[in-house]
Amino acid sequence: MKLRSLLFVPADSDRKIAKADACGADALILDLEDSVVPGRKAFARDAVKSLLGAASRNWRFLVRINPLGTGLTLEDLVAVVRPGLDGIVIPKVNGVQEVERISHYVDVLEVATGIPSGHVKLLVVATETPAAMLGFASYVTACPRLVAMTWGAEDLSAALGALTNKEPNGDWTFPYQVARAQCLFAANAAGVLALDTLYSDYRDQDGLAESCRIARRDGFVGRIAIHPDQVATINACFTPSDADLAHARRVIAAFASQPDVGTVGIDGKMYDIPHLVAAKRALASVGEVIDE
Incomplete structure (x- = not known):
């Protein structure tokens, strides 16, 4: 599943959904949780159901449900697990046991609604409670x-009673640097996509681009957006350039030409197996199949 950019959209706002539709995001996350007040939860579920039955779209259809413990999770799942849904975003999980529990619910609902078994995927916001850490x-x-796994700082900050989660220069304070790193490690250990958290100042495109550059450098493959204007920047930052792809092909070709060696030289620089892995990952990110 290609997920460079995932845009949150309140599920009860037709205007915002219409604006998001053509923004170029790889996925829209129709939100039933924090952006929808309690009195409009039922309306939001109905809006998602209507949109799922609408014409084809060029983005993945994801829904963020309300977390276990709210008493709303099953109602959300029953409403939205139906043909047209690609995935569920699970917030405020306390651990993998809750992911497994929701997966079992989806097993049953796929059968009930005629969805092919295993089609609906799960994405986890993995750092929003102390227990999750x-x-x-x-x-x-x-x-x-x-x-996929992503992380969030705001709910964790509230749960910890932190006065702030940012340094004066805008960097994350240490507890949230740990949360970010743990999410990155866990996602890669699980063999799933690591997605960076949102960048809150949607007017600061330069800051967003620099933050994305750092995220990609560290190993994240995409990120959450909170405004349509952020999508193009995120897509550009997490898409390998033509030069990157050309270099990746050279690395792969060099190793293919010398299958019995663990290091190769290209333009006076030595490359080893981790570079080969990175090259294959770069090509895979744009759908280029690598013959083993």
């Missing part, structure tokens, strides 16, 4: 539906 190792054996 203690169980990352368990994601190594996560369910097959899990395709």
Whole structure:
């Protein structure tokens, strides 16, 4: 599943959904959780159901449900797990056990609604509770539906009673640097996509681009957007350039020409197996198949 950019959209706002439709995001996350007040949850579910039955679209259809413990999770799932849905975003999980529980619910609902088994994928916001921060190792054996993990600082900050989660220069304070790193490690250990959290100042395109550059440098493959204007920047930052792809092909070709060696030289520089892995990942990110 290609997920460079994932744009949150309140599920109860027709205007915002219409604006998001053509923004170029790889996925829209129709939100039933924080952006929808309690009195409009039922309306938002009905809006999602109507949109799922609408014409074809050029983005992945994801829905963020309300977390376990709210008493709303099952109602959300029953309303939205139907043909047209690509995935569920699970917020405020306390650990992989809750992911497995929701996966079992989806198993049943896929059968009930005629969706092919395993089609609906799961994406986890993995750092929003203190308990979640203690169980990352368990994601190594996560369910097959899990395709991506992201992290969030605001709910964790509130749960910890932190006065702020940012340094004066805008950098994350240490606890949230840990959360970000743990998410990145856990996603890669589980073999799923690591997605960086949102960049809150949607007017600061330069800051967003620099933050994306750092995220990609560190190993994230996409990120959450909170405004349509952020999507183009995120897509550009997480898409390998033509030069990047050309270099990746050279690395792969060099190793293919010398299958019995662990290092190769290109333009006076030495490349080893981790460089080969990175080259294959770059080409895979644009759908280029690598013959083994």
